[in-house]
Each structure stands twice: as C-alpha cells, then as structure tokens.
Amino acid sequence: MSRAPSPCLLAANWKMNMDYLQTLDFLRRLSILLPESLRGKGPVEMALFPPFTSLRTAQVFSNSYRLPLSLGAQDVSPHASGSFTGEISASMLRTLGCEYVLVGHSESRRNHHETREELVGKVKNSVACGMRPILCVGEKEKGRGSWEEIISQSEEVFSDLEPFEREKVIISYEPVWAIGSSETASPECIFKAVSALKGETEEKFNLSPTVLYGGSVNEGNIGSLKGLGLGGFLVGRASLDPAEFAAIFQCLNEEEGGKR
Ligand code: PGA
Numbered sequence: 076m077s078r079a080p081s082p083c084l085l086a087a088n089w090k091m092n093m094d095y096l097q098t099l100d101f102l103r104r105l106s107i108l109l110p111e112s113l114r115g116k117g118p119v120e121m122a123l124f125p126p127f128t129s130l131r132t133a134q135v136f137s138n139s140y141r142l143p144l145s146l147g148a149q150d151v152s153p154h155a156s157g158s159f160t161g162e163i164s165a166s167m168l169r170t171l172g173c174e175y176v177l178v179g180h181s182e183s184r185r186n187h188h189e190t191r192e193e194l195v196g197k198v199k200n201s202v203a204c205g206m207r208p209i210l211c212v213g214e215k216e217k218g219r220g221s222w223e224e225i226i227s228q229s230e231e232v233f234s235d236l237e238p239f240e241r242e243k244v245i246i247s248y249e250p251v252w253a254i255g256s257s258e259t260a261s262p263e264c265i266f267k268a269v270s271a272l273k274g275e276t277e278e279k280f281n282l283s284p285t286v287l288y289g290g291s292v293n294e295g296n297i298g299s300l301k302g303l304g305l306g307g308f309l310v311g312r313a314s315l316d317p318a319e320f321a322a323i324f325q326c327l328n329e330e331e332g333g334k335r
Pocket of ligand 1 (some may be wrong): 291311313
C-alpha cells in the first residue's frame, strides 16, 4: 500500500550491484544499525532500488527485519505486456511492492539509447500501475552555466503527459559529470538548477514538482546539501554500504532534510 509522501526521499540506486544474498546481508546489517527511534514514519523516507533479481528479497526481508523501506525499480518497459523478451513491465514491479521507478537515468540513456517515446511510455505505464516515476535529468558537461539541457529533458517528457500523470512525476537532477565521480555539484549549482527546473515546470505546466539531487552524495557531503529546497537524494555508491547509508539517513533525519 502506498503511504503519504514524506518531506524527504532518500533513494538508494544500487545499479548492477547486490545479488539477492548480498541484499539479504545488507538488510540484516541495516536492521542492526538503525536505531528504534528511526524505524517509525519520520520526515525521511528510505527507498531501495535494487536490481530486478533482488526486489523480492528486499520486499520480503525488509518486512521481516521491520525496516521502514520503500521499494523502487531501476527501469521499466515502455510497454504494458506482450512479446518483449527480457523486459519487465510496470505491473510486475507493482506486484513486487515497488512504489517508485527510475526513468531515463543517464546510464540507461547512454547504454540503451532510450528515445523520447520510450521515456514517455515508461512514465505512463508506471503511473497507470500506481507507481511514481523518477525522471532523471542532467547536463553532460560541467559549468556551462545554462540549464537548457535539463529543462528540455524534462519538458520533452512532460509535454506528452496528461496532467494527472505529470503530478506523479518526481524529477531527479543528476549532473552526468558528477555521477560516479569524486566530485559533487556545489550547493549553488544545485540550487540554480533546481530553481530553473521548478520555475519552468511551473510556468509551462502549472506544477511544482518534487526535485531530488543525485551525483556523488555521501556521508561526508550530505550535511552541506541539505536545505536547498530539495525533495531528497538519489545515492549510488554510498548506498551500498549499510553503515554509510544509515549515516546519511540519520543526518537527514536530524533536520527536516528539505521539502518536497
Ligand atoms: P553516485 O551515483 O552516487 O555513485 O554518483 C548516483 C546515481 O547514479 O544515481
């Protein structure tokens, strides 16, 4: 069952890491690390995005370990069902308890050459099955000082959606140059990008979307990224270590962590 959105979403994008045994071990270790006081419904919602093959393990064992975890998928088919060998549909993910799905992560855009039509199909099918798509956008090069690239990445999808579908979309601002690097975007850069994205979406679609940030977020920099008007964070590498992930969660819980 979907719960009401928390003010801050902390999403763990595991990418192609963590088989089901490693997932089980992560959950067991996280359950030891997480204090009882952080297991209730707080201001920060923790969501795991494991590989497809670990979703069922995460679903079953987060309940067994009484972990307050939501689930998301890293990708979804643009088609509802049928002869699409190797693809996973939105309804299959929903049946596994997924509440979120990543759409257009820069690694999927690059490796699968996703078209605009496919991105739109992924969003539409996810919403139709009761999930919230997280549309990833990000500029490829650092410091160009223009937000046209990210605005057009979000607009090209938003313009083909119905108003009720747009309302469900969360945007994740993920500068491509900051993903998997040793460098995160500066608070100033994030603030400007998020303001540009929100301003444009408000003007064109009369909507104020939730915007996350992703790109080398870790235990050491999370403190400086709070309070930028963000709705949360999408964390890659630093989410693979339960101790670091728990520390980020705890840090966000210390303050409100941003507003959606
Ligand atoms: P990173 O990945 O935290 O390892 O940079 C973020 C992402 O790709 O979502």
